[in-house]
Each structure stands twice: as C-alpha cells, then as structure tokens.
Amino acid sequence: MDSQKVLPCFLAHLVLLLMVFVISNAQGLKYGFYSETCPNAEAIVKEEVDKVMAVAPSLAGPLLRMHFHDCFVRGCDGSVLLNSSTNQAEKNAFPNLSLRGFQIIDRVKTALEKACPGVVSCADIIAIVARDVVVATKGPYYQVETGRRDGRVSNLTEALLNLPPPSSNISSLKSAFAAKGLSVKDLAVLSGAHTIGTSHCSSFTNRLYNFTGKGANDTDPTMDKNYIARLKMRCSATDTTTLVEMDPGSFRTFDLDYYTLVVKRRGLFQSDAALLDDSETKAYVLKAISTGSTFFKDFGESMMNMGRIGVLTGTSGEIRKQCAKVN
Incomplete structure (x- = not known):
C-alpha cells in the first residue's frame, strides 16, 4: 500500500482510539x-435508609423514582434536588410534583x-439511596458506581421535555430511552421499578x-x-x-408481580401497557x-x-454542601 495513504489511515485510527479513550475516561465512575x-x-x-424504611416504607418507590427523574434531565447530576426562588427548578415541573423523600x-447528606x-x-447519594431502598424492599443488591459530581443548573422546562409521561406509547418510550443511550432492554427492565410505590390518580385517569x-x-x-371498575371506585x-x-x-x-400484571392487562399506566406493543x-x-x-x-x-447518563466527573460541577442549593 502507498505510504502516503497508510499515514492518514493510521492517524485516523489513532484519533479514533484517542476519542474512545477520552470518552470512556470522561465517565470517571x-x-x-x-x-x-x-x-x-x-x-x-x-x-x-434502613432507619427510614423501618418507619416509612412507602418512601421506597419515590426515592427509587427520584434517581430516574434526576438522570433523565441533564444527566445524573443531582439537579432534581435544587430549589428555586422563582419555582423554575426541575422539582417544580409537573412530572416532579409527586416526588417525595427530598428530606x-x-x-443522608447531613450524616455524610x-x-x-x-x-x-x-448525585451519588441519590444513586446509592436508590439501590438501598431496592434492597430494603427485598430486591437485588447491585454495586453502584460512584464519582459523580453535582450540577449547578436546574431547569423546569428541561424536565418537561425529557421525562417521558405515563401516557407514553412504545415508540416515544423507545425514543426517549435511546436519546439517553439506553437500550430497549433497559426500557423493559427499568419499567419493572413500578413493582414498588404508588401513583396519583391523575397519572392514569385518562384511561378510565x-x-x-x-x-x-x-x-x-x-x-x-x-x-378499570376497581380503579373507578378509587378515582374520580x-x-x-x-x-x-x-x-x-x-x-x-x-x-416480579409487575410483569404478571402487565400480561394480565393490569399495568396502571399506558406506558406499562405499551410494553406489550413491541416484540x-x-x-x-x-x-x-x-x-x-x-x-x-x-x-x-x-x-x-x-x-x-451525562455524569459530571473530575473537575466538572461541584460537591454541594447542601443538596438543595449550589455552593
């Protein structure tokens, strides 16, 4: 092969390898x-977490969901925790109004x-707490990668644009997950988190x-x-x-009961029922x-x-002294 062609080819491969290294190294977790x-x-x-679960086990679902709601907006950077004097933070967006467990x-932050x-x-606290509430409710223990740093921006509009609503169909769910680098399998698996927790009627009354x-x-x-008849007795x-x-x-x-319910057409949300619409x-x-x-x-x-998803590591972001406000 012509040496003049070999050098550019070699350099292209080298640049590609360096890009892969930088991207993987940037993860930093x-x-x-x-x-x-x-x-x-x-x-x-x-x-x-164990102290809380002993007296308020109903917080397990919301605390697990908080990790999902954090990661899908600006990445897993703790931005869902930030307060806003003008009520324009992520936690003020309609999909997040039902989140509980910020206290x-x-x-946990105070203890640490x-x-x-x-x-x-x-951001790491949210991720570890999510794992620990899963374990506390007899779910699997899994190791959590850490090393995330906290973001300084929290925007209501971004939450509205990035959090898939419970009325989502399968194509919009697949698109939302793909946009975050998650697979169709991840979609099916993470939907299983609905095995714990509760929902307000307003998230599914459109089906009734x-x-x-x-x-x-x-x-x-x-x-x-x-x-449907049973739900109508609970929700106007x-x-x-x-x-x-x-x-x-x-x-x-x-x-595993969540998946049993989905098969029986008793998934609470349209997004649950949608899992049956894709092979x-x-x-x-x-x-x-x-x-x-x-x-x-x-x-x-x-x-x-x-x-x-979208983690901040190294010198990016900060380590907040208080989770509800930037330093």
Whole structure:
C-alpha cells in the first residue's frame, strides 16, 4: 500500500482510539470511588435508609423514582434536588410534583458531611439511596458506581421535555430511552421499578374516563375491564390527591408481580401497557415471569447503565454542601 495513504489511515485510527479513550475516561465512575476519602460512605447511607424504611416504607418507590427523574434531565447530576426562588427548578415541573423523600436525601447528606465534609456528592447519594431502598424492599443488591459530581443548573422546562409521561406509547418510550443511550432492554427492565410505590390518580385517569373523547364512560380498551371498575371506585375523573398502588398486593415488595400484571392487562399506566406493543419488550415481559427470569440481575445492570447518563466527573460541577442549593 502507498505510504502516503497508510499515514492518514493510521492517524485516523489513532484519533479514533484517542476519542474512545477520552470518552470512556470522561465517565470517571468506578466502584469504591470513596474507599480512601470516605471509606464508610455507603455504610452511612445504608444506615440512614434502613432507619427510614423501618418507619416509612412507602418512601421506597419515590426515592427509587427520584434517581430516574434526576438522570433523565441533564444527566445524573443531582439537579432534581435544587430549589428555586422563582419555582423554575426541575422539582417544580409537573412530572416532579409527586416526588417525595427530598428530606431523606438531606438527612443522608447531613450524616455524610459530619463524617466526611465536602466529599460525597448529592448525585451519588441519590444513586446509592436508590439501590438501598431496592434492597430494603427485598430486591437485588447491585454495586453502584460512584464519582459523580453535582450540577449547578436546574431547569423546569428541561424536565418537561425529557421525562417521558405515563401516557407514553412504545415508540416515544423507545425514543426517549435511546436519546439517553439506553437500550430497549433497559426500557423493559427499568419499567419493572413500578413493582414498588404508588401513583396519583391523575397519572392514569385518562384511561378510565373519556379515553378517546367519546364520552365519560369511554375507557382504554387495552386495560382489563375488572381492573378499570376497581380503579373507578378509587378515582374520580378529577381526583388529583388519591394514591393508588402501582403493584396491588405487593407494592412494598420488589418482586416480579409487575410483569404478571402487565400480561394480565393490569399495568396502571399506558406506558406499562405499551410494553406489550413491541416484540422485544413483550418478549422481556414474558421472560421476566418465566422460570428462567433474569430480572433481578438485569435490573442492577440497567440501573448502572442509567446511572452513567451525562455524569459530571473530575473537575466538572461541584460537591454541594447542601443538596438543595449550589455552593
């Protein structure tokens, strides 16, 4: 081959390798990031989470969901925790108004600041707390990569644009996850987080009343009729306060029942029912309730994938002293 052609080709490959190295190195996350700077960090988080779960187990779902809502907006940078004097932060966006447990994150942060001042980020706290509430509800233990730093920006509009609503169909869900570098399998797996927690009626009453605009009794044909009747007993068309279990019967236990409900057309949200509208997600739903289910193992892997979205590491961002405001 002509040497004049070989050199540009070699340089192109070298540049590509350097780009791959820079991108992978920029992630900056690893297991045991605080092993030297705050060796008891994860033990401190677990101790605080266990105290909370002993008296308020209903916070498990919201605390797990908080990690998802943080990562899908600006990446996993703790921006969902920031307050705004003008009510224009992420937590003020409609999809986040139902988030609960901010005081628990603050409680954990206070304990960590006492042990290791200025070391552990709020973004990492959210990720570790999410894992620990899964374990506390009899779900799988999985290792959490740490090393995230906290962002300084939190924007209401970005939350509206990036958080897929519970009324999402399968194509919009796949697009939303793909935009964050997550696979269709990640979508099917992370949807399983709906095995714990509750939802306000307003997130699904569109399926119960005037679904296609033909009248008050017009319901979502993809939803089990007996389930609809039961939900109507709990929720009026205008109810915005009542809470309903997402996984009736075991909403405080991290298990496989969510997928069983989806197959029975008793998924609470349109986004749950949508998992049956795609061959890959449907196959995963059926696999999850089979003898060879790998859901617990898959969940840890998908949470790790989600936890890498848009992270700030190295000298980017900051380590907040208080999670609700920038330094």
